[in-house]
Amino acid sequence: MLIKTAEFKISNSDVTKCPATNFPEYAFIGRSNVGKSSLINMLTGRKSLAKTSSTPGKTLLINHFLINNSWYIVDLPGYGYAARSKSSRAEIDKMIKSYILTRQEMTSLFVLIDSRHEPQKVDMEFIHWLGENGVPFAIVFTKLDKLGVNVAKQKIELYKQHLLEEWEELPPIFYTSSVDNRGKVELLDYIDSINEQLKEK
Numbered sequence: 001m002l003i004k005t006a007e008f009k010i011s012n013s014d015v016t017k018c019p020a021t022n023f024p025e026y027a028f029i030g031r032s033n034v035g036k037s038s039l040i041n042m043l044t045g046r047k048s049l050a051k052t053s054s055t056p057g058k059t060l061l062i063n064h065f066l067i068n069n070s071w072y073i074v075d076l077p078g079y080g081y082a083a084r085s086k087s088s089r090a091e092i093d094k095m096i097k098s099y100i101l102t103r104q105e106m107t108s109l110f111v112l113i114d115s116r117h118e119p120q121k122v123d124m125e126f127i128h129w130l131g132e133n134g135v136p137f138a139i140v141f142t143k144l145d146k147l148g149v150n151v152a153k154q155k156i157e158l159y160k161q162h163l164l165e166e167w168e169e170l171p172p173i174f175y176t177s178s179v180d181n182r183g184k185v186e187l188l189d190y191i192d193s194i195n196e197q198l199k200e201k
Helices: 036-044 086-102 121-132 149-164 184-200
Strands: 006-012 025-030 062-067 071-075 106-114 137-142 173-175
Touching: 025 036, 025 086, 025 137, 036 062, 036 071, 036 137, 036 184, 086 106, 106 121, 106 184, 121 137, 121 149, 137 149, 149 173, 173 184
Parallel strands: 025 071, 025 106, 106 137, 137 173
Antiparallel strands: 006 062, 062 071
């Protein structure tokens, strides 16, 4: 798929104020500082479409980006950022879950995992919650440019083993780097295939 146009549309904290269209939405989420904004910029080929920051927890709203005038990328706030107050974390958690569970246009959720780390409890709990609620999702490993080939394989295999302790079948998995564009074609082709399936219905 070729992305010809990508434009920011709206930021808000209320799912009822999301764009009033029937366009499919592909939402991106992960722990704070997982490389979410960088990945969105890499996919769209726009260096500053989504605002990146070295400070974790900068995305505090639901951000909609209209792609090719036919579907949306949605940048959701990161979860599990310990530096936030308990009330702030609860508010963001409520916003995230409200979007995921009630937004009918939400077609698939991409859960971003930093490939450099061992399986994190907060990620596993979130993925478990998605399973409990029947949410369609895929896993996207980020920052693979930071690891050697063998180390990356070992870490990702460990994650898969953890997931298979609970899941009979693994969700779609993608391997990415916003530095060298790794995984861009595969992710966009995956989204394109779903869009084509939706057109046929």
